[in-house]
Amino acid sequence: MNTFTYHQAANIGAAIDAFTGHENVKFLSGGMTLLPAMKHGLIQPSHLVDVTKLSELHKLEETADYLLLGASTPHNTVASSPIVAKAIPALAYLASQIGDPQVRVRGTLGGSIANNDPAADYPAGTLGLKATIVTDQREIAAQDFFTGFYSTALQENELIQYVKFAKPLKSAYCKFKQAASGYALAGVFIAVYPNQEIRVAATGVAAGVFRWLEAEEAFKNGQDNPALERDDLISDLHATSAYRVNIAKVLFRRATQQIQNS
Ligand SMILES: Cc1cc2nc3c(=O)[nH]c(=O)nc-3n(C[C@H](O)[C@H](O)[C@H](O)COP(=O)(O)OP(=O)(O)OC[C@H]3O[C@@H](n4cnc5c(N)ncnc54)[C@H](O)[C@@H]3O)c2cc1C
Structure with a gap:
């Protein structure tokens, strides 16, 4: 693996600022996809900005019409949350079916949808639940977010903060x-x-x-x-x-x- 600089972002502003003046910067969430890709030399970021500890990315709230989940919410938190189980049980089930226990402890909602693997589970739940992806810059409807093979509407330095799932009947x-x-x-x-x-x-x-x-x-x-x-x-x-x-x-x-x- 090539050398890189690791940043532990203290807040969203600091996470975005880490991009300034650098090329080839990547946000780091669970690292379940990013780190293997780096180990295999598929990508070689010069800077990694760890966003897992940002409290703004750990939202887990239910409103009358929506379920709001922060981008850094691990899969096992979604799978075991009574709030998710009550609001959208199928989403809790979806999260429980991702990978294995180790992957579910580290992997996150934001990392999964930003990666947009064609065989990933969360993109189906996100599109099926008429979700809105809220970033530090704008709101993107799921229909416009997933743009094809491993690609999304995200800009290079755009950070997903949370996802707003429309609660179904x-x-x-x-x-x-x-x-x-x-x-x-x-x-x-x-x-x-x-x-x-x-x-x-x-x-x-x-x-x-x-x-x-x-x-x-x-x-x-x-x-x-x-x-x-x-x-x-x-x-x-x-x-x-x-x-x-x-x-x-x-x-x-x-x-x-x-x-x-x-
Ligand atoms: C063995 C194994 C089995 C797996 N099985 C499944 C499975 O069955 N189903 C499934 O759906 N997935 C599966 N996964 C994928 C896993 O669940 C993760 O969701 C996925 O690897 C990415 O999430 P992460 O948090 O690890 O992101 P990372 O690997 O840290 O990042 C992935 C990408 O997202 C970007 N990113 C991360 N957070 C943000 C953010 N907040 N805003 C913008 N960009 C961001 C990163 O820069 C990077 O480009 C598996 C992975 C492994 C290793």
Whole structure:
């Protein structure tokens, strides 16, 4: 691993200031993705700005309409929080299914969505729950935040502070794990809002998380075999695209059943 300068940011202003005058600076959260990438020489930041101790990034609040979670909230905190379990149980379940206990202790919500791995779980919950990503500069709707393969709308020095999830009437997340890593071979998040508004988000299947519009229509119409045709479906050594599509449809049916039975 190359040498780098480590900064422990005392507040958000200091975290942003650490970028001034330097190139190749990265925020460090749980380090679950960033540090292995550095060890393998895939990226070589000259400065790391640790944001895990910023109190502003540890928000965990429920309002009448939203659940607010700070960017530095570890997965296991979300998985075990009574507030999350009451407000959006499917989100607590989603967090409980990420990786292994070590990953859940270190990995964070902000790191996960900033990284936007095409097989990650949080992007599906974030898009499915009509979330708003609040940064030090602006608010970004999830629909505009996830822009493709490992890419987001974030600027280089833009810090996610917290994520505002719109509380649904009901929701469910179903995931089929890739055996070696635990990442989603496919994952489907369904959320039901008033006035028959349905959100279905899928992960693991394509180059990035996406709203599965055909599944939203199918849910409304009581159909269980929505079409899934895209030109960016993933096919790799773990599964063909046809297999992933089939799994996604099974997960859609399971999540639909969970919602109907809840
Ligand atoms: C063995 C293993 C198994 C895993 N299994 C799963 C799984 O099943 N499902 C799943 O979804 N994920 C999985 N992960 C990913 C993990 O859960 C983390 O969410 C992910 O690695 C990134 O989170 P982090 O907090 O570690 O971020 P880091 O690695 O510290 O950072 C990742 C990226 O986000 C940026 N970043 C971090 N915080 C912020 C912020 N507040 N604002 C802006 N940018 C920021 C960093 O600069 C970096 O570019 C797994 C990881 C490992 C190592």
